[in-house]
Amino acid sequence: MTKIAVTGAAGRMGGRIITLATESDRLQVVGAVEMAGHPKLGQDAGLVAGCGELGVAITDSLEQALQDADLLIDFTFPQVTLANAEACARLGKGMVIGSTGFKPDERERLRQITAGIPVVFAPNMSVGVNVCFKILKDIAKTLGDGFDVEIVELHHNKKKDAPSGTAVRMGEIVAEALGRDYDRVANYHREGMCGERDPEEIGMQTVRGGDIVGEHTVYFIGMGERIELTHRAMSRDMFARGAIRAAAWLGGKPAGMYDMQAVLGLD
Structure with missing residues (x-):
């Protein structure tokens, strides 16, 4: 005990x-x-x-x-x-x-x-999220550099930090699997004439509103196809x-x- x-x-x-x-x-x-x-x-x-x-x-x-x-x-x-x-x-x-x-x-x-x-x-104690962490590593390694990576996270309007620790960890896992430095390739903001997307960057987008417990989606976007891995917290x-x-x-x-x-x- x-x-x-x-x-x-x-x-x-x-x-x-x-x-x-x-x-x-x-x-x-x-x-x-x-x-x-x-x-x-x-x-x-x-x-x-x-x-x-x-x-x-x-x-x-x-x-x-x-x-x-x-x-x-x-x-x-x-x-x-x-x-x-x-x-x-x-x-x-x-x-x-x-x-x-x-x-x-x-x-x-x-x-x-x-x-x-x-x-x-741990940035997230959820069993499901941690299974996603493992899957993300495998997906990123298999797809390699041919797919753009974007991460979108949604939380309630009382959450104080952004992006969420879970989203950051997802970005770190993908970057590590692809041999990239997360701190260098993470892109938290796009506005105006920001130029073409760097093929190595990992986009991080944040949404806040209402009573959303937590939702994270990682997009692997290729030419003519994409993979979306989503975890939604309902409680x-x-x-x-x-x-x-x-x-x-x-x-x-x-x-x-x-x-x-x-x-x-x-x-």
């Missing part, structure tokens, strides 16, 4: 993680964290999540929440995650990180901080279920940074 603490315990994602964790025979919720001043502080995390009393009070002290935990499930923001990672590293606790929007230097900083603890870090539960699966898998693992490909046995 792996004991977990959950950040954002009073939010939608935190609540679903707590609820799904109570349904697992491999996990036990022993800590719940929220920001200082949150109106739900002190309340039972299970009752707030709607899954029944757990005897775990929501606190604004990460150290207190981690006291009896083996690992932390963190869906926050890069700056918060980095601070939480420092606490976990200091206390020797593992992490499952679903936060998105990390810049390259922040990702490297995270690697440095967590070098001594086991971590699952945030898929992210929570992936995090639960990652937490159950991570328990007892040696220090290191793993991704969902490792969790699912796809790497």
Whole structure:
């Protein structure tokens, strides 16, 4: 039984993680964290999540929440995650990180901080998305340079980062498979007389609106034909279920940074 603490315990994602964790025979919720001043502080995390009393009070002290935990499930923001990672590293606790929007230097900083603890870090915890990651690599390698690549992602109007971490990872996977430098070939903006399309570029387009949970399409466009690989998220539960699966898998693992490909046995 792996004991977990959950950040954002009073939010939608935190609540679903707590609820799904109570349904697992491999996990036990022993800590719940929220920001200082949150109106739900002190309340039972299970009752707030709607899954029944757990005897775990929501606190604004990460150290207190981690006291009896083996690992932390963190869906926050890069700056918060980095601070939480420092606490976990200091206390020797593992992490499952679903936060998105990390810049390259922040990702490297995270690697440095967590070098001594086991971590699952993924831009998308969805099982289906991670299957798409594997398929994308195979498609890109097979098609080679004869197809133009464009990536379009859609999310709700509250999402703060763009493009999504999932879209960026898709671009990185395709670029790597084609022997390209993603940071050089990614094109986030076209306007006016921008000239002909560079055959090596990977176009990245972002759509924001309404309550779209998440949708990603990668287009491989050739002469007279195209392939479209699309993943549509219909519920945030898929992210929570992936995090639960990652937490159950991570328990007892040696220090290191793993991704969902490792969790699912796809790497």
